[in-house]
Amino acid sequence: MLLQMTMKKLKTSMIVGLGIATLAGCFPKASEVIRSLPVENKEQILAKYNQAEIAEGQVLFTSNCAKCHKLKEPESRTPEQWNKTLKRMIPKAKLNDRDGQLVRAYLIVNAKES
Template sequence: MKKLKTLAVMAMGIGLLVGCFPKASEVIRSLPVENKKQILAKYSPEQIETGETLFANNCAKCHKLKAAEGHTPEQWNSILKRMIPKAKLNDEDGQLVRAYIIVNAKQ
């Protein structure tokens, strides 16, 4: 009986932890890998600049900022799908950060 209670408490704890872990929204997860030309056609210079500010203000809270040129758009796409939810950015802000990063990524 004691083992059953212990297992039930552990299962509830694990369920709580998994439920609280930030997940990328469907919008962020579904974004295709875009190249610089596609991003520049989609976003204005002002939006790209806003993405840079959001990147600097949100990402540096938890770790040293990585240079956008350090990764390809494909690599950044994978990284950002994990990090945007952790930074608690909404879809619009997450897309602006992503636009800034891809425009400045290693080509």
């Protein structure tokens, strides 16, 4: 009887553990590229990206981010705030590194001053 109860507890523990491991894998983590991006100012972004890339970032922001929630205005946050938010949201939107960087460039160029 005791062995049967121990086996049942072991089985339950294994099922719970597998469930937790499965759920943890469902939450995306930012790629190393996105997580390692420094906070850049508008001038640095404009030196790295041309107007076409920034416009592409706007299209990506509008088309991807609005799928899940109301869009925030770019000027509602500072570059530091956008950088922190995007490290979490880019993986959730399933954007690749390049597209994530373009969205980030668009938002930082149009962000409020720090």
